[in-house]
Amino acid sequence: MDNNDLISKKELLEITGISYGQLYRWKRKNLIPEEWFIRKSTFTGQETFFPKAKILERVNKILSMKEDLSLDDLANMLSPNPSEIVLSLDEIKKRNIVSLISLELYIKTFGEEKEFSFNSILYIYIVDEMIIAGDINLEEGKIILETLKENYNKFNGKNCDLLFVRKFGVSTCFLVSSGSEVYFEPGAKIIKRLSVAGIIEELKIKLVNGGEFNE
Template identity: 55%
Template structure:
């Protein structure tokens, strides 16, 4: 565990950023609150970060900030939904969502001509899970329904979606970030997706595709 964490002091040293930058990025939600881990040390309270995540994130911010303002960055990196609207055809063209996923989406939630960010997100998550082969199309429908009915309660917060099966019966769970849980013996966790990182991925894809 200790090796996976990096202290704030070491982080600044290793990345060459200043306290001012770190606090600014935190304020702009470029670095999620839950990455700031407080621990008691012999010099009193110190803050630690998950090493790999924070180093990757800072590298990303440094690269992106050349051509985007902090507010634009925060739109990309924060888990809050953006105001993007995408045409249905464009999603398929840009290979963000496959044709098959689109059909399934249409069966469950109908097919809007223009997708708002949330709908795009649902389709994208569905596409990802279907492509990974972890869930079946029927389970995909359950997933979409769950997202459609309950994701609004989690919007803007970090959350995860889980798929579990027991004796051939599957079910879908939407949980808020960093919750600890365990299942009974017979249950198998099939798939676990962090929605915040999916949002980040999707926002990056959208802006690369000239949409965001």
């Protein structure tokens, strides 16, 4: 990693206003990944550096949310792998996590499940967001659900993006590693590119906060 992409611990504390104690407490809680603490030799000896963009974004996110969530809840929400959350159909409906239209589309496509894993809820949530935004219709939602169900686990917890593309009224979607450049034939248009990691954080916040309960 280029030195310009790094920030020293001293600079980080000065810029963000956090203390040494806070930084290492967050590390112990796994709010900041161990691999982000990079030891390098300098003219003053060994110093700790961080990937600049990632650590600044993470610290700002922690600071903005720590008043509303416990450190344990934050750690669960910010972890790179999905939480071990399982909800029943009734719980999903009661907590209003997704619309009934998207939930019924999932059940129609794959059948009703006794319990919905975090990943299953994630797939429904992604489709729900796109339907509500007017990006896709129900048939296209089914294509996205099938693509996610078939391929998402192949990334083994690594960040990926969902791309939804149309050409002359024909739609398709696929998953690519986050940040990958993708090129299409003439006439193809990217309707939506979603960071699955970003959606995971959004969904975790909704789950941690309990959703919006229906009576």
